[in-house]
Amino acid sequence: MIEVDNLIIDYGSSDRKLRAVEGVSFRLGQSESLAFIGPSGCGKTTLLFALSGLLTPSEGSVRIGKEQVAGPRRNVALILQNAGLLPWKTVWQNANLSLILSGDYPAHNAQDILEELGLRNVKSRFPAELSEGMKRRVGIARALSISPSVLLMDEPLASLDTLTREKIQDLFLTLWKDRGFTLILVTHDIEEAAFLGQEIIVLTEKPARIKARVANREVGSLDYRQTEAFDRTVCRLREELER
Amino acid sequence: MKQVLIYICSIIFLLLLWEVASITINTINSGSVLPGPYEALSQVVKNGAELQRHFLASAWRLVMAMLIALVAAVPLGLVIGHERSVDTFVSPMIYIMYPIPQVALILFLFLIFGTGSATKVAIVAIVLFFQVLVSARGAAKNISEEHLVSVLSAGANRWQVYRHVIFPATLPSILTSVRVGIGVGIAFLYIAETNTAQGMGLGSFIKRYMLFGRDRAFAGIIAMAFLGLVLYVGIDILERILCRWKYIKR
Numbered sequence: 130m131i132e133v134d135n136l137i138i139d140y141g142s143s144d145r146k147l148r149a150v151e152g153v154s155f156r157l158g159q160s161e162s163l164a165f166i167g168p169s170g171c172g173k174t175t176l177l178f179a180l181s182g183l184l185t186p187s188e189g190s191v192r193i194g195k196e197q198v199a200g201p202r203r204n205v206a207l208i209l210q211n212a213g214l215l216p217w218k219t220v221w222q223n224a225n226l227s228l229i230l231s232g233d234y235p236a237h238n239a240q241d242i243l244e245e246l247g248l249r250n251v252k253s254r255f256p257a258e259l260s261e262g263m264k265r266r267v268g269i270a271r272a273l274s275i276s277p278s279v280l281l282m283d284e285p286l287a288s289l290d291t292l293t294r295e296k297i298q299d300l301f302l303t304l305w306k307d308r309g310f311t312l313i314l315v316t317h318d319i320e321e322a323a324f325l326g327q328e329i330i331v332l333t334e335k336p337a338r339i340k341a342r343v344a345n346r347e348v349g350s351l352d353y354r355q356t357e358a359f360d361r362t363v364c365r366l367r368e369e370l371e372r
Numbered sequence: 373m374k375q376v377l378i379y380i381c382s383i384i385f386l387l388l389l390w391e392v393a394s395i396t397i398n399t400i401n402s403g404s405v406l407p408g409p410y411e412a413l414s415q416v417v418k419n420g421a422e423l424q425r426h427f428l429a430s431a432w433r434l435v436m437a438m439l440i441a442l443v444a445a446v447p448l449g450l451v452i453g454h455e456r457s458v459d460t461f462v463s464p465m466i467y468i469m470y471p472i473p474q475v476a477l478i479l480f481l482f483l484i485f486g487t488g489s490a491t492k493v494a495i496v497a498i499v500l501f502f503q504v505l506v507s508a509r510g511a512a513k514n515i516s517e518e519h520l521v522s523v524l525s526a527g528a529n530r531w532q533v534y535r536h537v538i539f540p541a542t543l544p545s546i547l548t549s550v551r552v553g554i555g556v557g558i559a560f561l562y563i564a565e566t567n568t569a570q571g572m573g574l575g576s577f578i579k580r581y582m583l584f585g586r587d588r589a590f591a592g593i594i595a596m597a598f599l600g601l602v603l604y605v606g607i608d609i610l611e612r613i614l615c616r617w618k619y620i621k622r
Contacts, residue, residue, distance in 0.1 A: 213522030
């Protein structure tokens, strides 16, 4: 269970405060998914960093399980916009970075994860030798290596072509269904939010406030994009964003 | 192989330029002012044993100075570059000390360390220290935020941030500063070696023969150039091993 209560995040000193997030509250159960959508620069990433423990909120609270989040946690994985791969580490080292840092390396399932994501043959390559799609898969492999109970994703498929993006969205959906982690996604892509979020929270421009909550419980099958429910959600999100 | 051939052609071209310069200058001055490459290289062969001893003495001093500078400047530069509070306190000191011509300190170093090898190593180490320090600091300031967030979100502690992000990200810049520093270091080593009484080192060798054995002095200059070449190639090889990710074909 993730509980966020009246989250407020300010940047800058006390006399020159810049509010990035204002009064965001939500609850999310285990194995549920939630997408945040809003205009670029509205404070979505800031919100996600607070959930991951990288930022301390100015006011309000973030709880995962029953514990207050006060820093990065071992059961919470974060996938960054460009996968956040380190150019000087190989695919294998990048995929296992979280385990190397926590001292749990090597993990018995690391090889299986690379196999599952189609990365076994490139494990000794450097990120610069990979396609953008493969880089994102390495980012996913890193997140999965710690068997997270919560997966946070910050526009994980930005700048990918449509087909690759849809393939990786399908992969996210399959992994979420199979592994049962709680998924929180931040995106500005309406279709991505509609495909992956059981609930979608529409945010205002900076500071990010909740503008609307859109229920999307039919999410969960790979052919959801071809359904009327998906089209309805997409239309609703577009209306809310334009409002 | 192709790289070696290019190196050889480049050196041959340089020797040709030297020959042309030697002929031109000696013709204008009607005398033997600038020895040609053949005369100088003959002296290298003739004085091989003596040159080798001086070469090794200079090489040892230069390598020692480089190691001392790296060990002192890299950690300090990275911490100053990454930790804002340390930067605020230490940077003014660097701004004051960096522009001081280090050669001005040579007399004080002779007084502190005497006229032996320690002073020569110290002066070169000081020169290299500031070069590496400023480069490491600058490189550490420009670390990608994405790479830092990537390891911090995975739970990295401060030491792990340095170990997995800051050091590898800045290593190419540090090695470039060492490369730049080699030329300056050799120049300062020459100054230090020529400012003492007779002793070992290529600077002493060159000084001894500059007036009445110019061909021999030029053999010493060639040995100094060779010392620089060996170190440049050494740093190149080191970079290709340590920063393999920079050299992959995309």
